[in-house]
Amino acid sequence: MARLLFNFAIYHIDIIFDSFxxxxxxxxxxxxxxxxxxxxxxxxTILAGLAEGELxxxxxxxxxxxxxxxxxxxxxxxMPAGIYYIRSGVVKKYKIDxxxxxxxxxxxxxxxxxxxxxVLSNEPYADAAAALExxxxxxxxxxxxxxxxxxxxxLSRQLLKTLSHEFTVFINNMSVFAQRPVRERIAIALIILRxxxxxxxxxxxxxxxxxSRDDIANMxxxxxxxxxxxxxxxxxxxxxxxxxxxxxxxxxxxxxxISNFSD
Numbered sequence: 200m201a202r203l204l205f206n207f208a209i210y211h212i213d214i215i216f217d218s219f220x221x222x223x224x225x226x227x228x229x230x231x232x233x234x235x236x237x238x239x240x241x242x243x244t245i246l247a248g249l250a251e252g253e254l255x256x257x258x259x260x261x262x263x264x265x266x267x268x269x270x271x272x273x274x275x276x277x278m279p280a281g282i283y284y285i286r287s288g289v290v291k292k293y294k295i296d297x298x299x300x301x302x303x304x305x306x307x308x309x310x311x312x313x314x315x316x317x318v319l320s321n322e323p324y325a326d327a328a329a330a331l332e333x334x335x336x337x338x339x340x341x342x343x344x345x346x347x348x349x350x351x352x353x354l355s356r357q358l359l360k361t362l363s364h365e366f367t368v369f370i371n372n373m374s375v376f377a378q379r380p381v382r383e384r385i386a387i388a389l390i391i392l393r394x395x396x397x398x399x400x401x402x403x404x405x406x407x408x409x410x411s412r413d414d415i416a417n418m419x420x421x422x423x424x425x426x427x428x429x430x431x432x433x434x435x436x437x438x439x440x441x442x443x444x445x446x447x448x449x450x451x452x453x454x455x456x457i458s459n460f461s462d
Contacts, residue, residue, distance in 0.1 A: 232452060235391070240305065256343065256347055261338065262337065263337050271329045277324050279314055280340065282312055284311075286334075288330060293417065319358070381419070385421065387419070387460055389408065437450060
């Protein structure tokens with residue numbers, strides 16, 4: 200029964216996912232000024248509440264793998280052999296359109312699971328994943344994941360809850376990236392990236408967004424040239440500071456105002 204519900208949820212998320220991809224995703228907290236919850240899949244909560252024995256069973260044959268920046272974790276069209284747990288680093292999920300253009304629709308960070316959609320639907324990956332920075336990822340074999348899923352009501356509930364929230368995230372992304380001006384979309388992308396890179400930043404250190412201009416363009420559904428112009432404007436307005444590919448947001452409140460997407 201649980202798997203039937205998962206397949207139903209996956210089916211509807213895939214419809215939203217395909218539509219969305221055609222359109223294009225320590226310091227001051229975002230709480231109260233920007234609804235970052237609407238941009239996060241909440242996959243960190245999937246393993247929350249699992250009994251110690253269930254978690255041990257899930258991780259019994261997990262294999263840690265290091266991915267250098269730019270390395271592919273899984274490819275669109277391949278059949279899944281398991282799921283992936285991000286232990287450290289930042290990962291992008293993306294889809295390639297018919298013209299070979301990359302559309303980034305999600306950024307994952309430490310503590311998040313990826314690759315479970317294809318496992319639940321027993322279908323090839325509908326997207327791809329790659330490391331945005333050097334990352335440590337645990338690969339959990341398919342058999343272990345399904346065994347715990349079949350025996351754990353907690354894991355089933357958490358997955359259904361997460362899939363339902365992802366549906367909301369995709370709807371939100373579609374409406375924003377279909378209707379917003381380029382400047383606002385780039386501001387939103389920088390806010391999301393700042394939040395994701397915060398997880399790999401040591402306490403007391405500035406949050407540095409280490410990402411190419413092409414990736415920002417692929418995330419915000421625009422061109423590299425538009426990204427370069429927007430970053431230059433933000434830098435001249437003292438909203439960000441840049442050093443090579445690194446970007447530091449130094450005035451998050453003004454960036455949120457530019458995004459025109461507040462709590």
